[in-house]
Structures are given as C-alpha cells and as structure tokens.
Amino acid sequence: MALKISYDKQLHLLTCKVSAYLSIDDYENALQEILTSKEYPCDVSTLWDLRDMEFDNIDLRFQEKLVEIRQKYISKRAAAKIAIVYENRLAEPLVKMYAILSKDLSQNTRSFTSMGEAMYWLVYGNDTE
Numbered sequence: 001m002a003l004k005i006s007y008d009k010q011l012h013l014l015t016c017k018v019s020a021y022l023s024i025d026d027y028e029n030a031l032q033e034i035l036t037s038k039e040y041p042c043d044v045s046t047l048w049d050l051r052d053m054e055f056d057n058i059d060l061r062f063q064e065k066l067v068e069i070r071q072k073y074i075s076k077r078a079a080a081k082i083a084i085v086y087e088n089r090l091a092e093p094l095v096k097m098y099a100i101l102s103k104d105l106s107q108n109t110r111s112f113t114s115m116g117e118a119m120y121w122l123v124y125g126n127d128t129e
Contacts, residue, residue: 002053003030007040011123014046018053024062028069035076043079045122049115050086050095058094067101074105081125082109083118 002020007013016030035042070077086095095111102109112118 002026005030005033007037007044009040011119012040012044013119013122014040014044015049016046017049020052021054021057024065024069027066031069031073031077035073042076045081046083047115047118047122048082048084050084050091051088051115053086053088053091055088055091055094060097063094063098063101066098067105070102070105070107074107078106080107081122082107083122084109084111085113085115085118086111087113 002018002022003026004017004019006015006017008015014034018026034044034046084095084098086092099109099111110118110121112121
C-alpha cells in the first residue's frame with residue numbers, strides 16, 4: 001500500500017502520507033480505517049501529504065471517483081478539516097481540480113505547498129481564514 005496513516009495524539013492530527021501511486025482502493029481503505037479506528041475519533045482533522053506521490057495516473061475520472069468515495073463517508077467526517085500538501089508544481093492543477101470537484105461537500109478543505117502552513121491551519125487556524 002502506498003499510503004501510511006499516523007496519528008499525533010498531542011496535536012490531535014491525522015497524517016495520511018502517500019508515496020508513489022495512490023489507488024482508488026488505497027484511498028477507500030484509508031477512509032474506512034479512519035472511520036473504524038479506536039485510537040482517534042473518525043472526524044479528526046487530516047493532513048494528506050502528497051509530496052512523494054506520483055501523479056501521472058491521475059485524471060478527471062480518478063478524481064471524480066475519489067469525490068464519490070468521500071461523499072459516501074461525509075456524514076461521519078464532515079467536522080474534520082482536510083489539508084492537502086504537495087510540492088510538485090505539475091500536481092497543482094490536479095489538486096485544484098480536486099478542490100473544485102469536492103467544493104459541494106460539507107467539509108473545510110485547503111491545499112498548501114508547505115507542511116508548516118498546513119499544520120498550523122489544521123491545528124490553530126479557523127474556518128474563516
């Protein structure tokens with residue numbers, strides 16, 4: 001699996017680190033793991049670290065499928081803030097497209113190119129920033 005989930009109890013923050021290629025199954029399995037964990041609540045804010053992710057398998061249909069999967073679980077995850085971190089400038093249009101496709105979901109999601117900014121927003125930022 002190209003996705004590793006870790007929980008920082010002190011910051012009450014979940015990190016999902018993607019390496020190499022993300023599959024639809026990996027993504028759905030991660031959401032199911034988040035929802036069933038006894039270590040943290042299912043609506044914990046989450047940092048998606050895509051800095052080591054390969055993006056050449058990502059297209060519009062792939063992103064639409066990710067949004068469909070998120071929609072299935074949104075009732076339990078709606079209170080969570082989601083930060084997406086990427087460094088690859090070629091990934092920027094794909095991350096922005098994902099944001100557009102998921103704009104109707106009732107979840108506060110932002111993208112960042114800095115881990116520090118993303119973590120600060122998740123831990124200390126407010127929804128009106």
